Amino acid sequence: MADRHHVREIEQVLDGTQTGRDGFVAASWRRCVELYGMDPSRNDPAHIVTEAELRDHRKQAEWMIGAARSSLQSLFRQVAGQNYVLLLTDAKGVCVDFFGDDLFVNELRGAGLYLGSNWSEDLAGTCGVGACIVTQEPVTVHQDDHFGNAHVSLSCTAAPIFDSLGGLAAVLDISLLRSPTPKRSQNLAMSLVTNAARRVEMANLMAEGRRDWILRLSDSPEFLDVDPEAAVRLDGSGRVLGYTRAARRLFPDGGPILGRRIDEVLGVTVDDLPDLMRDRPTEDRIVEMQGGGALFGHAIAPQAPRAALRSSRRDGPLAGLAGDDPVMEQLLARAAKLARTDVPLLIAGETGTGKTKLARAIHMAGTASGFLALDCAGLSAEVLREACADISGPTTLLLRRIEDLDAGTAAALAAILDSHELLRPLSTTCALPSDQSLPRPLFHRLAGATLSLPPLRQRQDLGTLLDRLLRRRAPDDMRLSPSARAALLGRHWPGNLRELEQVLDVAVALCEGRVIDQPDLPQPVDAARRDSEADEPLEQVMEACGWNMSCAARRLGVNRSTVLRRLRRAGLQPPA
Numbered sequence: 001m002a003d004r005h006h007v008r009e010i011e012q013v014l015d016g017t018q019t020g021r022d023g024f025v026a027a028s029w030r031r032c033v034e035l036y037g038m039d040p041s042r043n044d045p046a047h048i049v050t051e052a053e054l055r056d057h058r059k060q061a062e063w064m065i066g067a068a069r070s071s072l073q074s075l076f077r078q079v080a081g082q083n084y085v086l087l088l089t090d091a092k093g094v095c096v097d098f099f100g101d102d103l104f105v106n107e108l109r110g111a112g113l114y115l116g117s118n119w120s121e122d123l124a125g126t127c128g129v130g131a132c133i134v135t136q137e138p139v140t141v142h143q144d145d146h147f148g149n150a151h152v153s154l155s156c157t158a159a160p161i162f163d164s165l166g167g168l169a170a171v172l173d174i175s176l177l178r179s180p181t182p183k184r185s186q187n188l189a190m191s192l193v194t195n196a197a198r199r200v201e202m203a204n205l206m207a208e209g210r211r212d213w214i215l216r217l218s219d220s221p222e223f224l225d226v227d228p229e230a231a232v233r234l235d236g237s238g239r240v241l242g243y244t245r246a247a248r249r250l251f252p253d254g255g256p257i258l259g260r261r262i263d264e265v266l267g268v269t270v271d272d273l274p275d276l277m278r279d280r281p282t283e284d285r286i287v288e289m290q291g292g293g294a295l296f297g298h299a300i301a302p303q304a305p306r307a308a309l310r311s312s313r314r315d316g317p318l319a320g321l322a323g324d325d326p327v328m329e330q331l332l333a334r335a336a337k338l339a340r341t342d343v344p345l346l347i348a349g350e351t352g353t354g355k356t357k358l359a360r361a362i363h364m365a366g367t368a369s370g371f372l373a374l375d376c377a378g379l380s381a382e383v384l385r386e387a388c389a390d391i392s393g394p395t396t397l398l399l400r401r402i403e404d405l406d407a408g409t410a411a412a413l414a415a416i417l418d419s420h421e422l423l424r425p426l427s428t429t430c431a432l433p434s435d436q437s438l439p440r441p442l443f444h445r446l447a448g449a450t451l452s453l454p455p456l457r458q459r460q461d462l463g464t465l466l467d468r469l470l471r472r473r474a475p476d477d478m479r480l481s482p483s484a485r486a487a488l489l490g491r492h493w494p495g496n497l498r499e500l501e502q503v504l505d506v507a508v509a510l511c512e513g514r515v516i517d518q519p520d521l522p523q524p525v526d527a528a529r530r531d532s533e534a535d536e537p538l539e540q541v542m543e544a545c546g547w548n549m550s551c552a553a554r555r556l557g558v559n560r561s562t563v564l565r566r567l568r569r570a571g572l573q574p575p576a
């Protein structure tokens with residue numbers, strides 16, 4: 001039977017009488033009667049969606065269920081033995097994940113504290129999940145705060161979980177079938193549930209943002225690295241790409257947050273983020289707020305794309321020669337197969353593209369035990385014969401720059417190859433394979449297959465190579481500022497990997513602190529050539545880059561949006 005006092009109090013509240021209820025509860029009661037046409041004297045049971053509907057809701061919320069699971073599990077462990085039930089509902093109020101004591105399953109199911117129950121306010125009346133969805137704030141709806149008579153024994157505390165774009169994604173609810181009378185008995189539940197919701201948002205932002213800067217913030221240095229309060233995800237120019245709910249307080253004007261620059265509200269630009277990384281003591285990582293006050297910051301640098309990790313895991317000595325570049329991926333896959341044969345290989349490419357390095361890696365991945373490397377420039381027939389005199393057993397003969405071989409040495413080489421069956425030549429050349437001046441029969445003996453290395457300006461893994469080469473020559477904590485990195489990514493690199501290595505050697509030597517900035521970088525050696533190449537017809541550039549925007553931007557020395565603008569102006573489109 002309906003509780004008369006409860007019904008009377010609802011009537012009083014609707015008449016405008018203050019009965020001491022929380023304002024959000026009174027507002028919800030009003031909506032229940034005036035908006036949803038509900039009757040508090042009815043004893044409506046919990047609303048449970050069908051199996052098929054539940055499957056749909058769970059499917060849509062799959063990512064959130066995954067992100068929240070470990071937080072829910074640890075929260076459930078914290079309240080174990082106290083008869084609490086945890087519900088994760090989607091933004092519509094349908095319970096998509098559930099943790100409760102198996103002993104009370106039937107009772108919980110009857111009370112709607114189970115998978116598939118729908119706690120939206122228009123169906124269930126005033127309740128924790130429903131009020132949380134409407135107010136978008138953490139709430140406790142305790143006992144007769146509930147509108148429907150069926151729920152007045154429950155105590156429900158719920159906190160909203162927002163996605164990184166600021167939209168409500170889910171509600172985390174902790175409920176008791178029976179609770180002590182005072183509402184304040186649920187203050188601890190409130191603190192547990194809001195902290196758990198914050199951690200779910202954090203985990204979600206971190207998982208989404210591996211390729212962007214993440215700035216985590218805390219009021220206290222002790223919690224900064226382990227349990228920060230708020231976080232934002234930033235692009236290379238310091239604009240907000242995503243945020244956790246608590247980061248809203250950084251933007252007190254209440255306007256939209258996405259796309260805003262972080263230096264509007266904090267005394268840091270994206271160039272300062274390397275100073276806020278974990279290698280500095282937490283107490284030193286102070287971030288001034290533009291409106292006064294300060295926080296502690298923990299910046300996490302963009303990580304290499306997963307595909308790059310995958311490619312670098314390729315087995316053997318060929319591993320690590322490239323990052324995430326499709327042309328290099330294919331080339332290294334071919335090289336790995338050919339390495340195990342005795343087919344003579346010609347490795348072609350501009351100067352400094354890594355031909356010699358690739359040839360050595362192929363030798364190491366092959367079966368030959370002997371290795372002999374010779375530079376063809378100035379190589380006499382006599383020196384060649386002498387060097388090959390002692391060869392016994394399978395041997396790799398690395399001939400660098402075969403285009404420099406003179407006619408006499410070429411003839412001697414042909415004779416040596418005839419007499420040494422176990423000699424496998426690997427030759428490098430900066431000339432096009434079709435431009436070789438070598439006698440045709442010798443050329444065919446040297447070029448059983450050709451591997452053409454792309455110039456660095458056409459590679460899409462320049463960022464990965466930058467990081468790898470920097471790590472090899474500088475202490476672990478030395479980094480490039482975002483603007484220095486952007487400047488390097490925009491260079492033309494006529495000297496290819498050799499030039500890149502030299503630029504980094506200079507930068508590391510000139511850099512005073514731990515962050516290499518633009519003034520530490522040597523001027524591009526070939527600026528003039530780059531200017532003239534900028535006149536290269538746009539269509540030609542796009543074709544050379546396989547219509548890859550980043551590659552074209554690098555080649556032209558402009559950013560991607562400029563390439564897009566020029567394409568639009570020229571009316572060009574990628575081939576279908």
Ligand SMILES: Nc1ncnc2c1ncn2[C@@H]1O[C@H](COP(=O)(O)OP(=O)(O)OP(=O)(O)O)[C@@H](O)[C@H]1O
Pocket residue numbers: 320321322349350351352353354355356357358400428429430465469497498501
């Ligand atoms: N995949 C790579 N990753 C990192 N560094 C590389 C890579 N390939 C080459 N390098 C470095 O670049 C420099 C030039 O490489 P290498 O001598 O193999 O180029 P090359 O094409 O044979 O040059 P050249 O045509 O002038 O003889 C070397 O110092 C080498 O260590």
